[in-house]
Amino acid sequence: MKKTAMIIFFMVQTCFSQQKFNFEFYCGLPLNIPMPLTINQNGERPLSLTARYASLPFNIPIFWIWRLSLYSENNGWEFEAVHHKMFLENKPSEVQQFDISHGLNLIFINRVWQTEEFIFRFGAGVAVAHPENEIRNKKLDEDKGILNLGYYISGPAINLSIGRHIDVTEFFYFSAETRINAAYAVVPIADGDSNVYCLSLQAVFGFGIKIAEL
Numbered sequence: 001m002k003k004t005a006m007i008i009f010f011m012v013q014t015c016f017s018q019q020k021f022n023f024e025f026y027c028g029l030p031l032n033i034p035m036p037l038t039i040n041q042n043g044e045r046p047l048s049l050t051a052r053y054a055s056l057p058f059n060i061p062i063f064w065i066w067r068l069s070l071y072s073e074n075n076g077w078e079f080e081a082v083h084h085k086m087f088l089e090n091k092p093s094e095v096q097q098f099d100i101s102h103g104l105n106l107i108f109i110n111r112v113w114q115t116e117e118f119i120f121r122f123g124a125g126v127a128v129a130h131p132e133n134e135i136r137n138k139k140l141d142e143d144k145g146i147l148n149l150g151y152y153i154s155g156p157a158i159n160l161s162i163g164r165h166i167d168v169t170e171f172f173y174f175s176a177e178t179r180i181n182a183a184y185a186v187v188p189i190a191d192g193d194s195n196v197y198c199l200s201l202q203a204v205f206g207f208g209i210k211i212a213e214l
Contacts, residue, residue: 019072021212024175026065028204030055032086035199039095041135041192047094053086055200061085061102065204069112078110080123080159082181084200094136102130102150104198106157106181123159127183127198128152138190145188154185154196171210178203 037051057063067080083105088098108123130150133140142150163177179202187194 019070019213020076020210022069022071022208022210024065024067024069024206024208026175026177026204026206027062028057028065028177028202028206030057030063030084030181030200030202033199033201035197036195037088037098037197038195039098039135039189039192040194041138041189043191044094044136047092047135049090049092051196052089053198054089055085056087056101057085059085065206067110071112071114074114076112076114078108078112078121078123080106080108080110080125082106082108082159084181084198086196086198096134096137097132097139098135098194099132100129100185100187100196101132104129104154104183104185104196105151106159106183108157108159110159117164119163119165121159121161121163125157125159127154127157127185129154129185129187129196131187131189131194133189133194135189135192140188140190152187154187155183157181157183157198165208173208173210174206175208176203176205 032053034052039047064083067078069078083103086100105128108125110121110123112121145152161177161179165173167173181200183198185196
């Protein structure tokens with residue numbers, strides 16, 4: 001009995017010792033691919049166009065990504081937050097402003113697989129949008145939404161990426177990734193709503209900290 005208990009204890013200890021808990025932070029260069037946009041305002045004809053969005057990643061508030069990762073050997077799970085931005089460039093005459101600059105915030109749960117050379121991840125989650133817009137001289141009230149802060153849970157999102165780590169010390173590393181983020185969001189306007197499709201290609205660079213081995 002004592003021997004069996006020791007074997008079980010050793011197996012549990014071995015299992016948990018293989019788990020690594022990391023924090024990572026990134027900035028980078030997102031490219032918004034032109035996608036459909038439909039704006040529906042009560043009493044007016046819908047506006048439909050192929051929208052071109054600037055991203056302005058280094059304008060405040062900047063484009064950023066952070067994540068928490070839990071690895072077990074060569075695979076793991078992550079919680080990831082992306083602060084993505086969209087500024088409509090080809091505005092119709094009826095549109096004075098159409099931005100999501102405090103974030104088309106993307107919240108993901110990722111599954112991660114690691115090889116000797118690369119790290120692959122697939123994630124699914126939700127888009128939380130903070131729209132700023134003015135359509136036909138009607139400006140959206142930004143003091144509504146979640147906790148009256150202007151944020152809205154807006155739709156589903158998907159994440160695909162491939163990256164690589166370069167160890168600097170035992171606990172610190174640099175990282176680079178190529179990413180694709182896609183999302184569909186229904187965001188409010190004054191007296192209506194809009195259907196926003198997002199497809200973003202991203203090259204990002206950052207660092208990671210190995211917080212603990214569990």
